[in-house]
Amino acid sequence: MPAAENLLNGLEDQLFGELTVAKIWGVAASKLQDQNPPTEFPEHSYGKYQYNPIDYWTSGFFPGSVWALVERSIKYPKHFPLDKLNPVKLQYAARWWATNLPGQATRTNTHDLGFVFCPSFIREYELFGTQESLDVLVTAANSLATRFDEKIGCMRSWDESHNKEIHFTDKKKDFLVIIDNMCNLDLLYYVAAKTGDLRLSTIATKHAETTLKNHFRYPEWSCYHVVNYDQETGEPKAKFTHQGYEDESAWSRGLSWAVLGFAEAYGWTKKQQFLEAAINSAEYFFSRLSEDGVPAWDFDAPSNNIKDVSAAMATALGLLKIYEHTKDNKFLEKGVKLVSDTLKFTYNGESRFTTDGSVESEKDTLLDHSTMNNNEHAIRRHADHGLVYADYYFLAVGNKLLELGVII
Structure with missing residues (x-):
């Protein structure tokens, strides 16, 4: 393994310093005096977070960010500011923020249950053995599995899809699968491993195999963002984008979901084709980076001035998982360089703990310059902003570096 100091080049303060913890704690603490736990959750930010209802797909990422810091405080206390924030308070905040999420576990109208539940409930179960957390994960996994179609070989991602030009509303005609769905498979694999329910892992593997066949x-x-399958034949009838520049363009976050999702699928199955998919997607991702090393929101957009930092962070986590499985240093080096280049471009380090333990902060997010959806036909079009899952994957990257022993 290359020397950590050479890899990280002084990034430890940004990855693990108290300013990073202060930023997350400032948002978390702001809701602790409310009478009831949150039912709205951070999503994007142009300084201060905009909140969405609990049934929105990003609701699990901020609770997951707090849980990522709980994990760090317990497993890697050397890299947590124990003198600034009592871990018991942090644990209380993590549970408070996740209190209402279990009510979403019975939903069968969404594929995003992995995004909602894995960031918090896997960590709580692994750290504390909380049976209630495993029960929530089991319920969510079984709900997600109801969306699998044997003929198509995939779970349905969206029941409907709308923008200013197209509308898909008939589930009998259209079966929409998006590349993002690869990152929900971890929920199925995890619950299968914990319960022995191999039906769940079989569904996950079949979904990955079908995605590998048709999305690239x-x-x-x-890769394509969306594949629409014919319900009768089980074959693709259209491939297009919902959030990228155009149907045949390379949307960078779509590639990041592929890198991370297939790296995770390989970790569970050891199927070589999944590892190759993760590696090849990553290699293509890197081949399209500009000199600054920060991904454009879409690699084929006319200008690369609009970035997507969330794509960088999810890809970096995927690269660290590839390194974990292969022990090939080049993936570690590429992952760390991607983080390094991104942090040079964006890091909001102005937060600080005050003497009374509260937080002063100008912005809610650690990282700016993500792009949620810059498609010209998008109903909700947002570009160049902070984004809750960019911060979440940044924290997850830090924890993975500690887990891998890159930082001691």
């Missing part, structure tokens, strides 16, 4: 453009390894 070969031989370059860019």
